[in-house]
Amino acid sequence: MSASAPLEGLTVLEISSFVAAPLGGLTLAQLGADVIRIDPVGGSADLTRWPLAPTGTSLFWTGLNKGKRSVTLNFRDPEARQILAGLVTGSGPGGGIVLTNAVGQPWLGYEELAAARPDLIHLQIQGHHDGRPAVDYTVNAASGFPLVTGPEGFSGPVNHVLPAWDVACGLYAAVGLLSADRRRQRTGQGSRITLALADVALAVAGHLGFLAEAGVSHIDRPRIGNHLYGGFARDFTTADGERVMVVALTRRHFADLATVTGLTAAFAELGRLLGADFSRDSDRYAHREVLAALLQPWFSGRDIAEVARDLDGTSVLWSRYRRFTEMAAEEAQGGNPLLGEISQPGVGAVLAARSPLAQEGVGPATPAPVLGADTAEVLGELLGLSAAQTRELAARGVTGGSP
Numbered sequence: 001m002s003a004s005a006p007l008e009g010l011t012v013l014e015i016s017s018f019v020a021a022p023l024g025g026l027t028l029a030q031l032g033a034d035v036i037r038i039d040p041v042g043g044s045a046d047l048t049r050w051p052l053a054p055t056g057t058s059l060f061w062t063g064l065n066k067g068k069r070s071v072t073l074n075f076r077d078p079e080a081r082q083i084l085a086g087l088v089t090g091s092g093p094g095g096g097i098v099l100t101n102a103v104g105q106p107w108l109g110y111e112e113l114a115a116a117r118p119d120l121i122h123l124q125i126q127g128h129h130d131g132r133p134a135v136d137y138t139v140n141a142a143s144g145f146p147l148v149t150g151p152e153g154f155s156g157p158v159n160h161v162l163p164a165w166d167v168a169c170g171l172y173a174a175v176g177l178l179s180a181d182r183r184r185q186r187t188g189q190g191s192r193i194t195l196a197l198a199d200v201a202l203a204v205a206g207h208l209g210f211l212a213e214a215g216v217s218h219i220d221r222p223r224i225g226n227h228l229y230g231g232f233a234r235d236f237t238t239a240d241g242e243r244v245m246v247v248a249l250t251r252r253h254f255a256d257l258a259t260v261t262g263l264t265a266a267f268a269e270l271g272r273l274l275g276a277d278f279s280r281d282s283d284r285y286a287h288r289e290v291l292a293a294l295l296q297p298w299f300s301g302r303d304i305a306e307v308a309r310d311l312d313g314t315s316v317l318w319s320r321y322r323r324f325t326e327m328a329a330e331e332a333q334g335g336n337p338l339l340g341e342i343s344q345p346g347v348g349a350v351l352a353a354r355s356p357l358a359q360e361g362v363g364p365a366t367p368a369p370v371l372g373a374d375t376a377e378v379l380g381e382l383l384g385l386s387a388a389q390t391r392e393l394a395a396r397g398v399t400g401g402s403p
Contacts, residue, residue: 003360005032010181011095012036013087014068015108017044019136019163020197021101021125022064023170028177029067030355031362036378038071038084041400043371057346065368066342066352071379072372072400080398081107083379089117090382096190097177101125103133110192119190121180123173129196136163136197143201144210151225169200227292232284234292235321236299238307244299247317251279256314261298270294340364372400 010033014025022037029035039047049060071087073080084107088096096117102108103126110122127134137159140146150158173195180191205211213219226235226245232254233247248254258264267278270290276283284291299307304320311318322330331339332351342352344367352365376390379399394401 005361005363006359007031007033007178008361009094010034010097011091012097012099012177013038013084013091013095015039015084015098015100015102016125017046017101018049019064019166020169021099021173022046023167024099024123024125024173024177025068026064026066027171027174027355030365031357035068036071036087036374037065037068037369038073038087039371039400041072041074041372041397043072047371053347053350055346055348057344059347059350062344062347062350062368063352067366068369069374069378070369070371071375073375074397074399075105077398079393083383083393083398084108085113085116086383087378088113088120090384092382094181095382097121097181099123099125099173099177103131114190114192117190119184119188121177121184121191121193123176123180123193123195125169125173125195125197127196128198129194134198136166139165139198139201142198143205144214145205148221148223150223152223154223165197165201165204168204169195169197172200227288228285230285231281232288232291233317234288236292236296238299238302238304240303242304242307243321244304244307245319245321246295246311248284249317250315253315253317254278254284257295257316260310260314260316261295263294263298266294267291342367344368345370375399375401 007028010028012025012028012033012035014021014035014037016022016025016037025035025037047058047061048056049058051059053059073083075081088098091097096119098108098113098120100108100123103124106112110120110124113122114120127139140160141157143165146157146159149160176193176195180193184190202211210221213221221229227233228247228249231249233245233249235243235245237243246257248257255264258267270276270287271278271283274287276287278284278287278291302310308320328351337358338353338356339351340354341349342365344350344352354365355362375394376387379385379390379393380387385393390399391401393399
């Protein structure tokens with residue numbers, strides 16, 4: 001008998017778009033929660049977000065909504081809003097959980113929904129703590145990170161490609177809902193949670209010491225390209241034009257790097273001449289350029305296979321830089337159990353990832369739903385509506401029905 005999913009019995013209503021809230025819902029769905037994404041008829045603004053499959057189906061939308069069920073409602077219709085409230089109250093003891101990043105909609109707010117279900121758990125994602133709007137790129141611009149990212153000497157900001165604050169926000173949202181559910185199990189009380197995207201960035205900058213460095217040491221961190229701030233790490237080019245990232249995070253890492261490259265004696269002599277001790281992070285960082293200059297010929301004289309042969313088996317941390325196409329092909333061939341092929345409606349066969357939490361009851365990835373495909377099923381299950389009633393609602397435009 002297979003183990004039950006960790007979050008079996010939990011029902012989450014997700015009214016969302018783009019990254020943070022859908023990722024929070026996906027995180028819970030892949031651990032076994034019944035996550036019901038509720039969109040307006042015709043879909044939210046992220047339904048056609050790039051990247052797209054050759055068919056025109058959004059790989060972004062399908063990627064973030066794997067394993068969920070899809071319901072569409074005409075949010076402008078008062079009856080549809082009553083249906084939403086009914087889903088909140090009718091979702092059972094493990095339900096009454098709402099995750100949303102929709103703002104300015106009182107009918108979707110905590111007060112109105114809690115009036116129907118006092119033990120409601122409601123998590124609202126917003127831009128700033130005071131309600132001002134924001135997205136990942138505006139939050140990142142204000143965070144300071146774009147001005148320390150990029151090559152040394154570059155004057156303009158460098159935005160990240162990864163929506164890091166959205167990703168962190170989505171994971172915080174999942175943790176927040178689980179903590180509120182734990183509290184409700186103990187006390188019977190619901191929770192009103194707000195999660196500001198800008199506060200996620202501020203918190204992470206604080207946790208990693210960026211704010212303390214600025215406040216205590218009054219330092220504006222410099223741009224250093226691909227070096228490691230406060231230690232030794234950087235990229236090198238191999239004889240066949242590949243690039244590798246090499247990280248000597250500890251004294252042992254650096255000693256092993258010196259040994260494998262035959263530079264132990266050279267580093268010792270360099271340390272003597274400079275009055276430096278390369279067993280210390282600070283000295284490796286201060287003299288990073290000359291250390292890298294000594295190491296580069298070793299990498300330039302070897303192709304990637306030879307570099308891999310010599311570095312593998314040591315404590316040195318390293319990786320070849322890969323493009324997404326290379327990563328997809330190599331990981332698919334490598335047999336990583338995280339990945340599996342699913343048949344995604346509107347796309348076809350596609351490589352998909354399950355939850356990276358390797359634990360009992362966590363199954364393989366499952367496809368995202370077709371928009372609105374589960375409307376009749378969900379309304380039947382949670383509200384007790386008959387097939388004729390759900391068809392009549394769709395005919396009147398209250399719901400989007402099933403495609």
